[in-house]
Amino acid sequence: MKKVFYAILFAGTCTLANAQVRTPAASPAATVKQTIGLSEITVEYSRPSANGRRIYGELVPMDKLWRTGANGSTDITFADDTSFNGVPVPAGKYALYTVPSADEWEVVLYKDTEQWGAPKELKADQIIAKTKVKAEKNPLFVETFSIDFNDLKSDKANLVISWENTMVKVPIVIDSKKQVLESITKTLSSKEAKASDYNQAAGYYLQQNMDLKKALEYATKANEMQPDVYYMLKQKAEIQAANGMKKEAIATAKKSLELATKEGNDDYVKMNADNIAKWSK
Numbered sequence: 001m002k003k004v005f006y007a008i009l010f011a012g013t014c015t016l017a018n019a020q021v022r023t024p025a026a027s028p029a030a031t032v033k034q035t036i037g038l039s040e041i042t043v044e045y046s047r048p049s050a051n052g053r054r055i056y057g058e059l060v061p062m063d064k065l066w067r068t069g070a071n072g073s074t075d076i077t078f079a080d081d082t083s084f085n086g087v088p089v090p091a092g093k094y095a096l097y098t099v100p101s102a103d104e105w106e107v108v109l110y111k112d113t114e115q116w117g118a119p120k121e122l123k124a125d126q127i128i129a130k131t132k133v134k135a136e137k138n139p140l141f142v143e144t145f146s147i148d149f150n151d152l153k154s155d156k157a158n159l160v161i162s163w164e165n166t167m168v169k170v171p172i173v174i175d176s177k178k179q180v181l182e183s184i185t186k187t188l189s190s191k192e193a194k195a196s197d198y199n200q201a202a203g204y205y206l207q208q209n210m211d212l213k214k215a216l217e218y219a220t221k222a223n224e225m226q227p228d229v230y231y232m233l234k235q236k237a238e239i240q241a242a243n244g245m246k247k248e249a250i251a252t253a254k255k256s257l258e259l260a261t262k263e264g265n266d267d268y269v270k271m272n273a274d275n276i277a278k279w280s281k
Contacts, residue, residue, distance in 0.1 A: 025046075031043070032147060037175075037176020040079045041082075043074065043159075044074070045069040045145075065099055065122065067118040075096065076094055077092070077094075082172055090128070098161070102135065103134070110122065111125075136167045137165060142164060146160075147159070147161050154207070158172070159172055180204055187201075219232070228255075228259055230257075234253065234275075241279055256272050257276070260272060
């Protein structure tokens with residue numbers, strides 16, 4: 001009985017010894033993932049709040065290197081080679097530091113991601129990119145420090161840093177065209193290529209306004225492999241029109257409209273009707 005008592009007592013003591021007080025973090029950790037084109041960018045950072053404090057010029061000194069957040073370094077990972085405000089950056093993980101000032105910020109990508117906060121001095125051989133961007137007035141007060149992506153396009157976006165009434169945007173460009181064309185070539189050279197693959201390739205060529213004859217070739221192939229699909233026919237009609245073939249485009253659009261009507265897709269009925277009216281002028 002005594003052995004059982006001591007065993008319970010020992011277990012209870014171990015539990016107390018291993019217990020830890022847990023409280024909410026003052027600057028919670030956050031992860032932002034954004035796909036641009038076919039490439040992914042990840043930002044890992046901590047998010048302090050203003051809590052009634054003045055930020056720039058007091059909590060965050062002006063014209064001095066800042067960790068750009070709280071706690072450890074803010075890290076940004078590029079899955080592929082990137083243009084960071086015009087500066088070529090190889091794929092990899094980097095610490096993101098800034099030097100805020102009234103009119104512009106200096107933004108630095110740094111190889112060493114193991115720093116707690118910002119280093120006292122940046123080592124030249126660790127700097128992968130250094131660039132300056134305009135400091136903008138944010139019309140809305142941002143209580144909690146924020147890093148996000150905005151103005152997304154197929155091959156570019158802005159990395160947006162916001163806090164208090166200040167916002168900076170760093171343009172990021174990824175050569176998604178090269179990746180997409182490699183994907184198209186690889187996929188369409190396979191015997192297993194589907195009508196949807198040809199249709200998607202045709203759509204990309206149309207969106208990028210490049211080699212419209214090749215776009216028509218792909219669209220025609222897609223429709224041969226899978227006839228009478230209203231959304232594929234609509235795209236083919238638009239590619240025909242882009243090639244100056246308005247008569248053929250109208251005929252294709254009418255067929256797409258008829259099929260869309262049967263399927264009860266009002267959106268495609270309207271889009272085809274609008275196209276036909278535009279091309280008939």
